Amino acid sequence: MPKPTLRPKADKPRALMQYRRLGKTELNISVIGFGASPLGDVFGPSDAEEGIKAVHLALDEGINFFDVSPYYGLTLAEERLGQALMGRRGKAVLATKCGRYGVNEFDFSAKRIRLSVEESLRRLCTDHVDLLQAHDVEFGNVDQIISETIPAMRRLQEAGKTRYVGISGYPLKVLMRIAQQLPVDSILSYCRYNLMIDDMDTVLTPLIERLGIGLINAAPLHMGMLTERGAPDWHPAPPQVRLAVREALAFCRKQNLDLSELGLRFCFGYPRVASTLVGMSTTEEVYRNLHAFRSPADPELISMVKAILAPVANVVWPSGRSENHD
Ligand code: NAD
Numbered sequence: 281m282p283k284p285t286l287r288p289k290a291d292k293p294r295a296l297m298q299y300r301r302l303g304k305t306e307l308n309i310s311v312i313g314f315g316a317s318p319l320g321d322v323f324g325p326s327d328a329e330e331g332i333k334a335v336h337l338a339l340d341e342g343i344n345f346f347d348v349s350p351y352y353g354l355t356l357a358e359e360r361l362g363q364a365l366m367g368r369r370g371k372a373v374l375a376t377k378c379g380r381y382g383v384n385e386f387d388f389s390a391k392r393i394r395l396s397v398e399e400s401l402r403r404l405c406t407d408h409v410d411l412l413q414a415h416d417v418e419f420g421n422v423d424q425i426i427s428e429t430i431p432a433m434r435r436l437q438e439a440g441k442t443r444y445v446g447i448s449g450y451p452l453k454v455l456m457r458i459a460q461q462l463p464v465d466s467i468l469s470y471c472r473y474n475l476m477i478d479d480m481d482t483v484l485t486p487l488i489e490r491l492g493i494g495l496i497n498a499a500p501l502h503m504g505m506l507t508e509r510g511a512p513d514w515h516p517a518p519p520q521v522r523l524a525v526r527e528a529l530a531f532c533r534k535q536n537l538d539l540s541e542l543g544l545r546f547c548f549g550y551p552r553v554a555s556t557l558v559g560m561s562t563t564e565e566v567y568r569n570l571h572a573f574r575s576p577a578d579p580e581l582i583s584m585v586k587a588i589l590a591p592v593a594n595v596v597w598p599s600g601r602s603e604n605h606d
Contacts, residue, residue: 296570296573297310297311297341297343297573299311299344300553301494301554302466302494302496302554302555303466303492303493303494304465304492304493305443305444305466307373308344308373310344310345310555311548311556311573312343312555312556312558312569313343313345313347313555313556313558314335314343314345314558314560315558315559315560316346316347316348316352316358316360316559317348317352317357317559318331318559318560319361319561320352320353320354320357321353322352322559323559323561324512326561327561330561330562330563331360331561331562332360333563334562334563335361336364336368337567338560338566339368339372341566343566344371345372345375345555346365346373346374346375347496347498348375348377348404349415350376350381350396350400350403351377351381351415355399358400358403359403362403362404362405363405365406369405373410373411374406374409374410374411375411375412375413375468376400376404377412377415378392378396378412378413378433379392379414379415380415380419388414388417388421388429389428389429390428390429393432393436397412397436397442401441407440407441408441408442408443409441410442411442411444411465411466412433412437412444412445413445413447413466413468414429414430414433416448416600417447417448417454418449418450418451418454418599418600419599419600420601422457422458422603426458426461430445430447430464433445446464446465447467449468449469450469450472451596451604452469452479452480452483452484452606453483453606454600455469456483459488459493460487463491466495466496467493467494467495468557469495469496469497470497470499471498471499471502471503473500473547473550473553474500474502474543475502475506475542475543475546475582475585475589476502476521476525476592476593476594477502477594477595477596478594479594481550481552494554495553495554496555496557497553497556497557498557499557500544500546501540501559502517504559505522505525506528506540508529508540510525516599517595517597520595521592525539525589528589535581539585540572541572542577542578542582542585544558544569545573545577545582546582548572548573549577
């Protein structure tokens with residue numbers, strides 16, 4: 281993979297980072313967000329000490345937004361992020377989730393949500409999070425999410441356990457259905473806006489803007505698909521998507537380009553989201569992603585790569601209960 285030549289200057293932290301307000305909240309979050317699922321070894325084993333260094337480097341360079349969940353590594357990611365933020369919690373805007381606890385383990389009841397937050401706060405070594413999100417709402421009963429889960433999260437907000445309340449998920453329409461029925465502060469959408477797909481922009485973003493909800497774009501590398509290492513075994517995209525990405529990787533290699541860097545630039549340049557959450561667990565990735573952020577996107581190259589990926593553009597997979605599919 282081509283190495284970035286620019287290393288950020290340690291004596292000028294924050295100078296080049298940009299921040300955007302998350303919807304109507306008082307949270308000003310960095311355009312690059314630190315996705316902490318790799319700290320839970322979701323993409324393969326990671327080194328705990330290196331993960332802590334990555335979090336510290338990110339903070340020093342002005343990345344202030346961190347997203348995690350009890351689901352990532354079955355609590356490992358929260359534990360590691362909590363350790364990394366010890367003594368630095370005040371510098372971070374910390375988001376976690378509730379409702380999802382395993383591949384097929386979901387509980388959106390008010391009782392579990394209350395317990396879940398207490399457990400997360402213990403692991404994260406803090407007395408509150410800045411954003412609590414109902415995790416992968418498409419796996420829940422939408423009526424329950426609306427009448428029980430989000431009201432329970434609002435009560436936790438009143439109790440000072442979280443500053444704001446949001447939802448996350450993959451299908452777009454279920455996120456919209458929920459947001460139209462009761463107020464939420466933010467929506468995290470993943471794998472719906474990157475080099476492979478852009479329907480978040482046409483379907484979800486207009487509603488979000490109308491309602492003044494904060495929008496977070498997660499998984500700019502399509503959950504590891506747009507990388508030399510390739511997608512993990514558990515990746516739900518159909519095989520033809522992997523094949524098309526191999527062609528795009530071969531094209532980039534010939535031009536001495538890094539497909540991941542190109543993909544990140546494409547997402548970081550999208551102005552309609554508050555933050556793009558990229559999964560990281562090493563200082564090398566933090567450096568690479570800061571480099572991608574600081575270098576301008578080349579529209580011509582992006583068009584060429586998108587043309588290679590065009591046969592599989594906007595391919596989606598089913599996620600959650602059938603009544604919640606798009
Ligand atoms: P991603 O698209 O960010 O890809 C992450 C993978 O890419 C990891 O293997 C990482 O090591 C690798 N990577 C990172 N930078 C790289 C670089 N410059 N070059 C090569 N490889 C690089 O996928 P993700 O981690 O699933 O998504 C980002 C974050 O968004 C998650 O960590 C999580 O916090 C959040 N997220 C939330 C949901 C949800 O709420 N349902 C779903 C997906 C993601």
